[in-house]
Amino acid sequence: LLDEIEKAHPDVFNVLLQLLDDGRLTDGQGRTVDFKNTIVVMTSNIGSQKILEMAEHGSEDWEIEAAVRDLIRR
Structure with missing residues (x-):
């Protein structure tokens, strides 16, 4: 781990x-x-803030997943 x-x-x-x-x-x-x-x-905590922000704005799961994947690739 x-x-x-x-x-x-x-x-x-x-x-x-x-x-x-x-x-x-x-x-x-x-x-x-x-x-x-x-x-x-x-x-990792990468993307945790993005997940919270997008969830608060009613984003779909697939949109959140795509945004987090983009952050991880950076």
């Missing part, structure tokens, strides 16, 4: 890229850990 991933150090994203891309991690000593059968859960 990676809570509030947007606050993570940039090096964490480099490690995650290797993990999600290759399904494994290799440490500085050359040891490899297999993550192929692992579920990685990340939480």
Whole structure:
């Protein structure tokens, strides 16, 4: 579980890229850990304010989802 991933150090994203891309991690000593059968859960507060604003204005669920996806892609 990676809570509030947007606050993570940039090096964490480099490690995650290797993990999600290759399904494994290799440490500085050359040891490899297999993550192929692992579920990685990340939480974020990105979009929480947008969700509240759009819900208050009666936006449809699909509109809110599209807006949050756009924020995440940034």
